[in-house]
Amino acid sequence: MAHGGQYQGRQGLEDRVTPRVLAKVAAAEYCGCATLEAFDAWVRKGIIPGAIPGTHRWDRIAIDAALDRASGLAITPSDHLTPYQRWKAEAQHLDQQPHHHTR
Numbered sequence: 414m415a416h417g418g419q420y421q422g423r424q425g426l427e428d429r430v431t432p433r434v435l436a437k438v439a440a441a442e443y444c445g446c447a448t449l450e451a452f453d454a455w456v457r458k459g460i461i462p463g464a465i466p467g468t469h470r471w472d473r474i475a476i477d478a479a480l481d482r483a484s485g486l487a488i489t490p491s492d493h494l495t496p497y498q499r500w501k502a503e504a505q506h507l508d509q510q511p512h513h514h515t516r
Contacts (some may be wrong), residue, residue, distance in 0.1 A: 433473050440471035
């Protein structure tokens with residue numbers, strides 16, 4: 414807010430806050446893509462999500478989450494299990510696999 418309580422518009426806000434929602438050029442720059450074509454390729458390959466449905470804007474936090482998953486940094490449910498719980502879950506998974514009978 415400016416002196417006297419008048420709104421100064423986006424310029425003042427962007428100086429203080431990192432926007433969560435990014436235009437395509439800003440999203441490409443945020444991802445480190447040198448060109449929009451490279452950014453489009455990342456979206457096509459599923460490395461990062463597309464624009465927020467019904468918009469031409471990208472969610473910065475969704476981009477972060479996608480890059481974490483692509484880099485192997487995302488926390489999976491098994492990361493919160495004790496070694497025993499992990500062993501038990503793996504054993505149950507193996508029990509659910511189809512068994513092949515040999516003659």
